[in-house]
């Protein structure tokens with residue numbers, strides 16, 4: 001049999017990679033809790049309609065990137081490509097639309113059949129935040145401030161810029177859509193095939209195209225700002241005021257449209273120039289229609305998600321795993337009492353290890369190999385007197401310590 005490989009676009013998280021990943025989740029969990037968010041975990045696969053309905057029939061995610069399959073019972077299921085749709089589905093199925101607002105944090109794997117490259121995978125991981133049930137632009141600013149604080153706590157805020165935009169309300173978008181169709185129809189000859197297909201269905205999507213020719217045309221396209229209703233313009237103005245109030249720096253970028261169809265009003269992305277083409281580390285916006293699409297009542301909501309792999313690439317060094325203490329019994333009779341000491345240390349929260357076999361020399365060599373910071377050496381005479389020899393590998397000093405005091409002395 002040929003050697004088994006990980007599936008294209010997937011990675012193993014081992015050692016340092018896993019520690020970085022975990023550090024990001026722990027940090028985000030801690031910061032989002034200070035904003036009153038509670039963690040949810042929804043299933044990794046859902047009824048395909050959870051996504052096909054909500055993310056937009058014309059979005060790349062739905063048309064090209066979903067991992068959909070029929071299970072043995074004949075149901076069409078999809079590995080979640082993102083977390084927001086599942087959270088909204090869960091809100092409805094758990095009867096929580098009557099218990100608003102809900103402030104949700106989540107972390108976990110997502111799946112998209114994209115062409116893998118640096119910062120882009122087929123199984124990737126997100127942290128995400130959703131504020132559901134709040135219609136005020138203060139909520140938009142607050143969820144963004146939470147994201148910003150997470151980036152600060154990770155020490156990567158200086159590498160990212162927050163770009164904000166508005167996608168207006170329904171009337172703004174209807175007017176803007178007509179203006180875009182006019183503009184793109186006049187430039188039809190230069191558009192890519194994908195964009196031509198989007199012209200009638202969802203011209204806004206063209207603005208998100210990565211095609212070179214499309215991008216040249218997009219540069220001259222009208223922006224939504226001339227088409228905003230008074231209410232939408234006021235909402236956007238307030239968002240910017242509140243962001244300033246929270247002390248979150250931002251720039252406006254009228255070309256942000258986001259890759260999923262559920263957004264209205266606020267759209268934003270935290271971008272970096274350090275990751276090449278995949279420079280969006282965190283993205284989100286307002287999605288007031290999504291809960292209703294899942295069968296719930298009209299419910300305003302706003303949130304974001306960030307790619308853990310991309311955050312990880314920006315992260316400076318994370319603390320290494322703590323160095324262990326090696327417990328070293330000398331002679332067979334010392335083994336059982338050494339086990340008691342081993343567990344005493346572990347139960348006190350100290351990382352402790354004991355080699356399964358070997359004489360004193362072999363075991364000390366092994367302690368060295370696993371990077372132990374100290375060895376607790378237990379011979380029969382020490383055990384009889386209730387003490388141990390503690391060898392500090394950092395200073396080289398050796399000292400006799402009463403067994404009862406080992407946890408305090410080694411901590």
Ligand code: HAM
Nearest residue numbers: 082084119120121124280281282283284303304305307
């Ligand atoms: P998204 O923009 O599709 O939004 O993804 C959010 C983030 O996930 C991206 O900015 C990126 O960092 C990361 N990401 C996306 N695809 C990949 C990939 N193939 N490989 C690595 N990282 C990736 C959403 O998913 C929305 N649910 C965000 C949201 C929450 N909007 C409202 N609430």
